[in-house]
Amino acid sequence: MAKVTIDGIETEVPDGTTILNAARQVGGAIVPPAMCYYTSLKESGGNCRVCLVRVAQTSSRDARPLPKLVASCSTPVQDGMVVENITSPAVLEARKGVVEFLLINHPLDCPVCDQAGECDLQDLSYAHGLASTRYEEERRTFEPVDIGDKIKLHMTRCILCYRCTYVADQLTDERRHGVLNRGDRAEIGTYIKNAIDNDFSGNMIDVCPVGALTDRTFRFKSRVWFTQPLDAHRDCDKCCGKVVLWTKGEEVLRVTGRKDKYGEVHEFICNECRFERKSLSDWVVEGPRHINRHSVISQNHYEKINLVALKKEVERQIQFQKGKTNGNNPNALQA
């Protein structure tokens, strides 16, 4: 075990834990943001640099500070390490800089972007960004492309976190997309226009921290804050079957994996659950999903909905479906 102090709060974590995960165990405002690190994707992290922190003391044996800010997502703690996140002006200044860098080529098209309301970059720009831009030059743009019939790629919005490539490497049989070109001309692409088509490709949408990869079956259907997220599950022979249904009335607009409060999915779901099961009757609804990270969604007060009434409604829906397939008059049920 290693004792580590983060912003003055002492905590003890197993050896080899990263600074970011140590901070997450403490929780609250001292947790550095993360745009590219993703717990369930190996090798991820280190790219976006928003999680930079200052190590004021390397360990109990070495009282020197580290010369540079370090990426908290990839730097393991050492016993006696003292870390400064929000208490270090240098860290806040650097983070502001990184957010500014991420935004210079990112279109501020949140009003027409499906990710708005649950976008990590949107949250970050509110927290650290400037109200105006110092960037006067032309921005990098790409035409949106369809990678398969279910996923839309808006490369213009991409921040090159590499998460979607790790999904393809680690969840699917074969990666068919990757990062092409170099520097600020780098793009996620399939090289020769290729559809990405396999059972788990939809998870690329969930891991994308911005609106670069969006669900074509949900595009422009609703703002997320007008939907009601429900925890639900079904028996699925390909995946865990545990999902969040994003509903509006009785309509299931979108199905996603269950994201924790840091926006990370730990149990990935298959494309059948995500794209093909868009009816409440396909699912066993467990209850409302509590989402506290994205305040804009939580402001909808959906958690006050009446669970009993909802279950009844679901039951009615199921009976209605059965009735339809049996050729009976569904209205008879209500009698």
Add this chain to the structure above:
Amino acid sequence: MTRQVLLKDINVPGILSYEVYRRQGGYSAVEKALREMTPEQVTEEVKLSGLRGRGGAGFPSGLKWTFINRNAGKPVYLVCNADESEPGTFKDRYLLEHIPHLLIEGMILSSFAIGANTAYIYMRGEFRWIFPILERAIAEARAAGFLGDNILGSGFSLEIYVHPGGGAYICGEETALLESLEGKRGNPRLKPPYFPAVMGLYHCPTLVNNVETLATVPAIVNMGGAEYARIGVGKSTGTKLISASGHINKPGVYEIELGLPVEEFIYSDEYCGGIWKGRKLKAVVAGGSSVPILPADLILKTAKGEPRLMTYESLAEGGFESGTMLGSGGFIVMDETTCIVRNLWNFTRFYHHESCGQCSPCREGTGWMEKVLHRIEHGEGRPHDIDLLDDVAKKIEGKTICPLGDAAAWPVSSAIRHFRDDFEYHIKYPEKVKNPKHFELEPLVSRSHLATA
């Protein structure tokens, strides 16, 4: 005449071939080491020599060798970094092209010392024509029994492979080089955990050294580490190849004894031969494009007024406020007609083009700096652009995965620090700077920056 270690036989006709190299005493260090020395003794000699990495960072080589864990139960690899692509640096190419056996001999000795049985030369993609030169030299060494199984009956075996890269500057960064060597996209790895000495090529302990560093090893083994350490000054021991370019009378690759005064190097007929066309010196980039630029007064004398020497310590004297770095030895000299803004724009354009795009500050920042510099140089700059540029550079420096971010930021910060007048001139006279030869027509004399012989 300077003592020559690397280039002493460079003018011997036919030194490219094994026979001539051997006749000049080549491979005697391998014979000495494999017959009379243990690997530890070779490492000890290199430590004694005080040799420091010649690729730019100047890390003590012998110490680096001892980081290699030989008992990890995994193969150990030696990788020669021949991806020389820093603007202004062309010393490794000179060695590879003219005396390849020196590198091969050095690689045999280094592999023996760290216990590597496989070694790679990762060669810059643009060095296409050097590829057959190296392949031929390796075949000759092999035929002579210096490569392959059981070399000189010592039980030590080694194979060397040449791997041409695709021509990316980033692949000169050691971890990006290893990624590329493994056949992947050349993105630098995160340190921690991927320190090459522990988790290098194929996750095995790997030593990555520069061409010049490895080529120095035979001389160290031959003369002994202590003897080698007598060349040079203080902690800057030995000789160093300097690629001199720019506005000088005699550009080229020079082997100097570390400790040579900068003034002598620029003005002596033995080396650069002074500034061309009888002009005055304006600025020098002393160690390849990524080190801070210094104005004439500060490159010839330190801020304390002492003569500046060609050593790691003396060039760094004064920190980045008034000093620079020896770096890789790419010595770029600029005369009074040089536009620092134009030169900087050119450097920054290079870093923008070569950024791998993996981490945000470098990916977005290098492009931003290039665009602002382009604006200033073409007479479209605004007064706040200078501070903006400085601030962007500060936000890249030290925030990136690999040193490319620093390499892109340092020239910008230092140019603004020392040549603010050049930038302000561009903002003030937008019509004049629209002619690319603006300072050739009308040199900008600013403060005490110009120096004459």
